[in-house]
Structure formats: structure tokens, C-alpha cells
Amino acid sequence: MTVTVIILIIASVFIGALIRATFGFGEAVVSMPLLALLPIGLHTSISLIGLAGLTVALFTAISGWRHVDRPALIRLVIGALIGIPIGLLFIVKVPAMIITVGLGIFLMAYGSYSFIKLLYAKGSVKSRLRASFWSLPVGIISGIMGSAYNTHGVPVVVYGTLRRWEPRRFRGTLQAHFLISGVLIVIGQALGGLWTEDLFLLFGLSLPAIIIATLLGVFLHRRIPNEKFERYVFLLIVLLGFLLLMNHV
Template sequence: MSVNLIVLVILAVFIGALSRATFGFGEAVVSMPLLALLSVDLHTSIALIGLVGLTVALFTVVSEWRHADRQALLRLVIGALAGIPVGIVLVVKLPDTLITIALGVFLILYGSYSFGKSLLQHTTTSERLKAKFWSWPVGFVSGVLGSAYNTHGVPVVVYGTLRRWEPKRFRGTLQAHFLITGIFIVAGQALGGLWSKDVFILYGYSFPTVILATWLGMFIQRCIPNEKFIRYVFLLLTLLGAILLFTSI
């Protein structure tokens, strides 16, 4: 493993971790395509980003746990645990390109539509998906996508924007959800044979920059006005959708 490759991997991990610490999501969709461009083995990339995501969640949840919507969190986690084994089966039965393209198109349409709507209305709209029932299927889909494609954040992010969670509740609930489900997903990756010597070497080299990205992201998010936070989330969703679509085709 060359020094240049290690430096570029660290940079890719840093960018993803910074997105995660700032907005509460995005590290897998940002870092995975970058690692693919570096010709890093897919299993190594999945396991590395799984560990990085768990690390960021561990550091951020300490300060944001008190803001989490704990009732919704419980339902999301239970749903995710039910979806994790389904995702393992899904990744074997369906081509990942098909799911990735569909997910990318959805994020572009949802993110751009919601961003445009927020600009026209000049204010956030009222809460939708008020029924508690919706957190169960959202959690289930999160578990499916997490175990199969490492994108368990997308359904929860969409759910949070539809519920119109304030920024602190948005990030707190997401980070707590990612921490709990991430433990099971990382454990599943370990049992599935995805861990290797290269994973721990790259994780060890990346760890200091993950800490830096976490600190910097928490600083940046404090500078974002609450009324503009949701718009930035919609923009990021659109960008992540474009990244998924571009890397798939």
C-alpha cells in the first residue's frame, strides 16, 4: 500500500466524516465513491466506512443525545434491526447498481423539489408524517439499506425532514440511531468476513483526521442559522443523489 494511496484514502474519509459531523449524515455516500475511484477493495471500503461512521456517532452522540426524539428513535431502531437481515438477502438477490440508481434519482427529485419549495415559501412548512406508525417502516428500510449498501441514513434523513425536526433534534436523533444500528451493522460486517488487516491499517491512519473532522463539523453546524439548516440538508441530499447516480452509470 503506497503512501500516496493512504493519503488519498485519509482525505476521502475526512470529507465524509466532515459531512456526517456537520449535518448528521452523508459519510457513506460521499466517501464510498471516492474510495472506489482509488481502486480500494469494495469490502475494505464498506468495513472502513462502517467503522468511521460508528466513531463519528460515538463522539457526537455524547453532546447531542439529550436532543434526540427518544420515542421515535426506539421505533426506528427496532424497525432497523428487523430490516438488517433482509438487506443481507437483498444484496445477494438484486444488483446493487439498480438500487443505487433508484436511490440516486429519488434523492435528486426529493432534495431539489423540497429545496425549491422552501425557497418559494420563505419558511419551513408544517410537519408531515405526524403518525407514529411511519417510524417503523422508515426504520425497517434503514436497516435494509444499511446492511446491504451502507446507506442506512437516507430514509431517516428524509423522515426527519418530513417531520420538520429542528436542527438539534435532527442531528441528535440521527446520531443516536446511527450509533445503535451501526454497532449491529459493523458486527455483521465483521462476522461476514469484511474485516481485514488493510481495514485496520487505514482506520488507524484515518483516526486523527476523523477526530479533526468531527470537531470541525460540530463547529460549522453551530454557525448555521436554524432557519437555513433544512435548506442545506435538501441541497446535500440533491448532491448525494447526483453522486450516487454518477458513480452508478
Template sequence: MSAITLILWVVVAVFAGALMRAIFGFGEAIVSMPLLALLPIPLQTSVSLIGLAGLTVAILTLFRGRQHIDRPVLIRLAITTSIGVPVGLIVLNTVPSTIITSGLGMFLIAYGFYCIAKKRLYRAVEHPLLNDRGWALPFGFASGVLGSAYNMNGVPVVVFGTLRGWAPDRLRGTLQAHFVVSGALVVVGHAIGGLWSNESFSYFAFSLPAILGATVLGTYLNKRIPTPKFELYLFLVIVALGILLLLPRGVH
């Protein structure tokens, strides 16, 4: 594979993930990382690249939903996310990625199908399963661990938000604010952990136009999704991403 072809495929992978994030508020790593795994790129390069891309998208989309941010929950998430980031770096260097991604994939599939079935069986609005804001602490920790290890810092917060019964606007707004905070912590963690390289920055520079384009397109598509159907689409995406995590991928 030529250098130009490789760069183009990297840009495509980053664009696909950034588009997913801009539409649904999360999922860029679960889309981009398997695609990057098919390319002759070291895992550390992919992780640091998607970390930079994710932080960029979060900053670009933050202002779209800033009025819907749940600030007390955001603070709790930030505190334990900062604790989880160094733990995730240890996980990245000690635990095989297949174990983490397979377990996470099975959980997402089960959780997504459970939520879809629940909505179909019980049409009436139910009380949130997690009423105490203190539940943000363990979910924030999980976000930090998965974020620094595999850039999957959005998954625990999405699960937490749906269990709290957040409306779509509140979920998206708090998610994007959390991504700015956790994304900055993750990127710093990657730098301290030695994951940054000249290759990472080169791929990021080439991908910037694609990230900007995906953000604009994703914002447009997001506004076209009817609010009553957003939750159903979100759960379907969770199931699809869970399946994607279980697919075999290359190892570098």
C-alpha cells in the same frame, strides 16, 4: 500506486465523509464510498471501513445533541433497523450496487428539489406530512437495509425527520443517537457477514486521526450555520449527494 499513496487517498476519502457527517449529521458513506470506489480496494473492504468510521463519528458527536433526542421514535427505528440489517447483507451479495445507488440517487434529487421548491412556494410553516410515530418502522427498516449493504443508514432517517417537520437540533440529535444504534448493528452485521479483514482494520487505524480532526472541524462549522438556513443547506446537500450517486464509478 504505492502502498503509502493508497493509504493517503483512503484517509482523504474517510476524512471527507466524516466531515460531511459532523456538519450535517449524515452523508459520509455517499461521499466516501464513491471516492473509495476509484481506488484499488475491494467493495467489502470499503463497506466495512466506512461502517467502522461512521460508528466512530456517531459516538464522538452523540453528546452534542443528546438533549434533543426523540427517544420513542429512536426505539421504533432501532427495532426495524435490526430487522433490515440482515436483509441488507443479502442485498449486498445479490443486487448490483449500481441499481440501488442509481435509484437512491434519483430519489434524493427529486426529494431535495421538491423540498426546496415547497419552502419557496409556501413560506408559512406547514403541518408535518407524517404525524404518526409508527412511520418510523418502515424508515427504520430501510435504514437497516441500506446501512448494512452500503452504509447509507442515515438517508431514510433524514427523509423521515424532514417529513415529520423536525427542528434542526432535534433532527441532528436523533440522527446521531440512531447512528450509534444502527452503526453498532451494521458493524456486527459486517462481522457476521465476513466483510471484516486485516486490510479494513489497517485503513481504519490510519484514518482515526483524520476522523477525529473532521469531527472537531465539522462541529465548529455546524455551529456557524444559522438555524433558519440549515434546512435549505440540508436539502441542497441531499440534491448534491443524489447527483454524486448517479456519477459513474469504478467497480472492483
């Protein structure tokens, strides 16, 4: 592996970590397509982004813990425990293209619809998913998507926007969930044989970039006005859906 390739890998991880620290999600969908362009194994990419995401969550969850929706978090984590082993089977049994293309179409449709509705809504938009039960199946889907494709944030992000969490609760709950589920996902990836010889070298080289991206992301997040945060989230969801589709065109 050349120095140029290593630098490009670190840059890909940095971009993903910056987006995660700023908005609370999205690093895998951004970083994985970038890593796919480089001569690095799929299992190494999945495991590297898993460790990077866990590191970002560790730093950001501490500062946002007081804003966490704890009842929802507990149900999300219980669901993730159920979904993670199912996701490891998905890697072997279900073609990634089917999952990612379907997910990409859904994200673009959902993000576009929600953004347009938010622009034309008169007054505040009410929560569309009030029943607390939904956090459990969302956690299961998150566990499946996380252990298989490192996209465990997508279901929780959609759930959070449907619940209309305000920015601090949105980001705080996401990071707390990512921290707990991230530990489980990384363990699952290790037991599932996804760790490779290059993983820890690349993670060690990427760690300074991850820390810098996290600090910069926290700085940027604090300067996003609350009234504009939700709009940015929906636009980012559309972008992530587009990137998922482009990765398989």
C-alpha cells in the same frame, strides 16, 4: 498499497466524516464514490466507512443526546434490527447498481422538490408525516440500506425532513440512531465476512483524521443559522443523489 493510496483513502474518509459531523448524515454517499476510484476492495471500503461512521456517531451523539426524539429513536432501532440481516442478503442477491441508481433519482427528485417548496412557502412549512408509525418501516429500510451499502442515514434523513425536526432534534436523533444501528451494522458486516486484512490498518491510520473532522464539523454545525439549516440539508440530499448516479454512469 502505496503511501499515496493510503493518503487518498484517509482524505476520502476525512471528507465523509466532516460532512457527517456538520449535517448529521451523508458520509457514505460521499466517501464510497471516492474510495471506488482507488485500488481498494469493495468489502474493505464498506467496512471502513461503517467503522468511521460509528466513530463519528460516538462523539457527536453524546453532545446531542438531550435533543433526541426518543420514541422515534426506539422504533427506528427496532426497525433496523429487522432490516440489517435482510441487507446482508441484498449484497449477494440484488445488484448494487439497481439500488443506487434508483436511490439517486429519488434523492434528487425529493431534495429538489422540497428545496423549491421551502423557498416559495409562505410562513413555516408544516409536518407532512405526523403518524409515529412510520418510524418503524423507516428503521427497517435504514437497516437494509446500512448493512448492504452503508447508506442507512438516507431513509432517516428523509423521515426527519418530513417530520420537520428542528436542527438540534434532527442532528441529535440521527446521531443517536447511527450510534446504535452502527454497532449492529458493524457486527453484521463482521459476521457477514466483509472485514478484510487491510481494514484495521486503514481504520487506525484514518482515526486521527476522523477525530479532527468530527471536531471541525461540530464547530461548523453550531454556526449554521437554524433558518438556513433545512435548505442546506435539501441541497445536500440533491448532491448525494447526483453522486450516486455519477458513480454508475
